[in-house]
Amino acid sequence: MESESVTTPFGRRPMSLAMLLKQRRGETIEAGTKRNKWKLFRSVCEARARLDVTDRALTVLDALLTFFPDDELSCERGLIVFPSNAQLCLRARGMAAATLRRHLAVLVEAGLISRKDSPNGKRYVRRGKEGSIAEAYGFSLAPLLARAHEIEAIAAGIAADRQMLRGMKERLTICRRDIAKLISAAIEETVPGDWEHVSSILDGLLQRIPRTATLENLPPILEELETIRLNVINTLESQEKHQRASTNESRIERHIQNSNPESTSESEPGLETVQEANRDPEPSSGLERRKAGVDGNGSRTTARTNAGELKSLPLGMVVQACPDIVDYGPGGRIASWRDLMTATILVHSMLGVSPSAYEEAASVMGPENAAVVMACILQRGGCINSAGGYLRDLTRRAKRGEFALGPMLMALLRTKDRFKVGLEEGCRKVNFGKEPGAPARQNGVR
Structure with missing residues (x-):
């Protein structure tokens, strides 16, 4: 000393x-x-x-x-x-x-x-x-x-927690609004169901919301609300399908077959049914889904709308496609979405992305999707001149519904696989890893 x-x-x-x-x-x-x-x-x-x-x-x-x-x-x-x-x-x-x-x-x-x-x-x-x-x-x-590194890590963690809590509050507000309006619509349209009991359950959950919400006490309430919303949507959709089936049976005697081969009216309903069966359940109301096919283009408009939506991706796939982000996680690992968001807060400062650009991306895409985009930008850092400008461009495209995360991650995975295959092929050509003193190949040189 x-x-x-x-x-x-x-x-x-x-x-x-x-x-x-x-x-x-x-x-x-x-x-x-x-x-x-x-x-x-x-x-x-x-x-x-x-x-x-x-x-x-x-x-x-x-x-x-x-x-x-x-x-x-x-x-x-x-x-x-x-x-x-x-x-x-x-x-x-x-x-x-x-x-x-x-x-x-x-x-x-x-x-x-x-x-x-x-x-x-x-x-x-x-x-x-x-x-x-x-x-x-x-x-x-x-x-x-x-203690600069320690202080910056603590600040990044607090900022990530605050952003995640803000996203949870927004989801809770939307979920509460959806349930209340769907119950009102069900009562007005006389859909069978014990809607008074559902309303009482909703009121009980809302009374359990603490005055000071934290990441520990808010997720269980949000999960119960989302379960109630999904049950209400399923009930309304099942009632709609039942009414549609009853209407088709009552009109089957007056059905007229159109023999015009150029008409697409016969194939469009079938295509719409397949798309509805393959579509992931969305947290929006069933009433909005019924309005999706009202315009003249039918299922094509619905397909275009769904193509622009951002879907959440598995965390393991994100880490596999963007391994460089792991070095910035707490303790040098990414074990949860919270760790990923903490790491990207450090990364966006390091890449020169302004806080306003990152916050705008998080509000448009969602905190998790914005963190995935920053991880992809870090992985492709050598190919991007301005990380901030690139993020703002992706945010504008996401607002217009023209951006999806899946193709970006798949491109990174394919690049990684091609590099791995090329490395293995090169190793085979030079007999990489041969033990010292091992006999040479018959057509080689000792």
């Missing part, structure tokens, strides 16, 4: 083992670590609750960062700032001196800064002959830089 890097506090403040360990951990900075101080400060603000610091303490940290001369924190310039309490109070929006000292202690306790006290407890700097700083006493920002 280097004793020069350990500073005991001045005056009556005691030294403790925890303080010593925090100093040593704060001074352990990986070589070449650099961060923009304001971007890092925004990450600290995002992770404030996990770091156990108050908003007033962040005001003091903001004031301390203004005394660092460069925008980039690095070890080359030194990380000691030495303002007086009077100057700190001014830059901390006129904070009182006693309040300033209390929040400085909070920052030290949280491990974001450390003290480097001089022999007399004052903060000052000693310069060399060329005017460079030879020795400085004050507050060290080294702990903040040393």
Whole structure:
């Protein structure tokens, strides 16, 4: 242990083992670590609750960062700032001196800064002959830089949780609206069913929604609501099919066969039936499905609409097609959609995608689909000049219903398979992996 890097506090403040360990951990900075101080400060603000610091303490940290001369924190310039309490109070929006000292202690306790006290407890700097700083006493920002990766990971996780929670709230609102309106439609059209009981179940679920929704208490309620919505839709669709069958039986005697070979009226109903059977159940109401085939093009319009919708894909397929995203996941792995969204928040900052572009993509495509798109952009990073512009273009196409994730992932999988086949073929040609001393082939050279 280097004793020069350990500073005991001045005056009556005691030294403790925890303080010593925090100093040593704060001074352990990986070589070449650099961060923009304001971007890092925004990450600290995002992770404030996990770091156990108050908003007033962040005001003091903001004031301390203004005394660092460069925008980039690095070890080359030194990380000691030495303002007086009077100057700190001014830059901390006129904070009182006693309040300033209390929040400085909070920052030290949280491990974001450390003290480097001089022999007399004052903060000052000693310069060399060329005017460079030879020795400085004050507050060290080294702990903040040393924990930069940890702080950014915490901030990315919190942002991903907030985005996922916002998506759940939107789904819950839409699901609640769908159930209420479908029940009203069923009652008005006298569809058989115990709709009063379903309404009472819905009211009971809505009363269980907590005032402060979290990722732990909201998913079970959302799952029950989606189950109720699916049951209501199935009931309405079965009633519609029954009515349609009854109508066809009553009119079978008046059916007239059209012998015109150029007419497509005979084949279109069959095609529409096949498409309805193959179509995945959607969370929209049955009434909207009945309106899908009203226009003149019939099933073709429905097919075009479904072709533009974004479908959720298996997470395993995403990881297989985009293996580079795994390096940015928590702990170097992607085990859930939450891990994927956490990783892509780091990736979109690294690729230069603005937060507004990513948020717009998440609102249009959904948080999970936007995360998959970012993983694909990372995998094809060498072929894309502007990741932000490419994402905005995909978002515009998704708004028009002209973008699907499946072909993008399948293209990446095919590229990966072709590379693997080419590598195996090359290995076979050069007899790759032959044991030393093994006999050569009959037509080869020993």
